[in-house]
Amino acid sequence: MIGKIIAGSSFAGTVGYVIKKQSRILSAEGITPPDVQEMVQDFKDQTLLNPRIKNAVGHISLSFSPKDGVRMTDALMRDIAKEYMQRMGIADTQYLLVRHFDQPHPHCHLVYNRVGNNGQTISDKNIKIRNAKVCRALTEKYGLHLALGKESVRRERLREPDKTKYEIYDTIKASLPQSRSWNDLELRLKEHGIAMRYKYCGSTNEKQGVLFSKNRLEFSGSKIDRQFSYSKLNRHFAQAQLQTRYRTTLAKGFHAAIGNYRSSFTDLFGNAGGNGNKGRTDNNIVNFGGNIGVLPLPPNDSPVGLSAAQLQRKPGESPEEHIARITALLNTAAEAMAIAAMERKRKLRDRKANKPKMKL
Known part of the structure; x- marks a missing residue:
């Protein structure tokens, strides 16, 4: 498109x-x-x-x-x-x-x-x-066909040096999404017979360019494609590392929210807050799969409102946005259940305190 x-x-x-x-x-x-x-x-x-x-x-x-x-x-x-x-x-x-x-x-x-x-x-x-x-x-x-720019070039018609240049282009393009650092990319390219080296600023250790070679031909990254210049690739790896750290933080927050939710659910509703789903219907559980498994939902008559639909991923919502949103929902629900459980315990204490003592 x-x-x-x-x-x-x-x-x-x-x-x-x-x-x-x-x-x-x-x-x-x-x-x-x-x-x-x-x-x-x-x-x-x-x-x-x-x-x-x-x-x-x-x-x-x-x-x-x-x-x-x-x-x-x-x-x-x-x-x-x-x-x-x-x-x-x-x-x-x-x-x-x-x-x-x-x-x-x-x-x-x-x-x-x-x-x-x-x-x-x-x-x-x-x-x-x-x-x-x-x-x-x-x-x-939508799974549409992507044939833009270099992707639409007919490789079988190319001659050297363009043939090798496009081989390097295709390999970098395929390797980059899985690479989180320069070392990652270098190792993946090496598997395909592509060597990588840096250009330095004068006699210093400051990197200012990158070159890729194969079949005794060498090209600067920007000559292969502007998106493969040193500065743009460096920015890609910096963003990839930031994204990895962000996802790790999201995952920790999500698992902590799950733990708080289960604990608060158990305090308020009993052992149904465990990993099991015995006696519960599809309407009051949600299955996250993996190591999370089944999560019980508050009963319909509960003052704590949380439904399976609220926890589903919305159209156009990225995985990160989804995790952040449901983490917030679970934390809010856990807090509400914790308050409800404390209120119930308070009422029980008041009832016991006000209960008339039997005379012997």
Whole structure:
């Protein structure tokens, strides 16, 4: 999936372009299709809410690989485009989504008003960077074919030195996601006959570049691909290590929350807070699997509200966001159950203290 940001100076020209013979409207909001003039006027009317925006025309084409053509139904294309809009912050505004059939690859055009329904501005700051990230995320989520840049080059037609350069490119590309450090990457590349060495600043020990060699040919990282320059790879490893530490912290917090939850559950409801699920139905347990196993949920009539649905991963939620959210939910529930258990013990003590003593 590729998103192309297209400059547009007028709604008349943009809408007139996307509504053509070989096209079909997939979705629209805040405008009255299919008449072009009426849609253009609708767009123009809304721009009056925020005359400070000089160019209110938003226009993006979303293209898909021909290999996705069979499965790319109107419904799927519409769903992907709407999720694209949501992730790009294109919301609460007029838009027109039109599919074109004038090319061998499936594609559609999104026209939207940068003046929102309430006069707010739909930001285009860093739109190209955000577009690239969102397109890649959606490509992975929907299992779409990814054939961008060097991936689309036919390797069998290459000659030296490009043949070796692309072999190195493909190996680094495949090895990088599993590499957490320079040493990791060097060891993985060595398995494929690729050597790696550093360039230093003058006679110092300060690294300023990286070179990869194979078949007696050597290339700097940036010559293989800009994303493989020393500075960008170094940034990748720094982020990977930060992410590893963050995930470790999340995991510790999650397991601590599980322990607190089980303990509080047992104090309030008895031994049902253990790992077993005897006597409990699917409605009041949730199974995390692995070393967590089954976790009991408070009864429906309990003042502590927690359901299996709340603990499920939400659409668009990353694994890290999911773990952080349910950790907070479990901690909140554990605290509420601990308070309820203490309150129950207090009432029992008061009852015993106020119970009249029998005279002998």
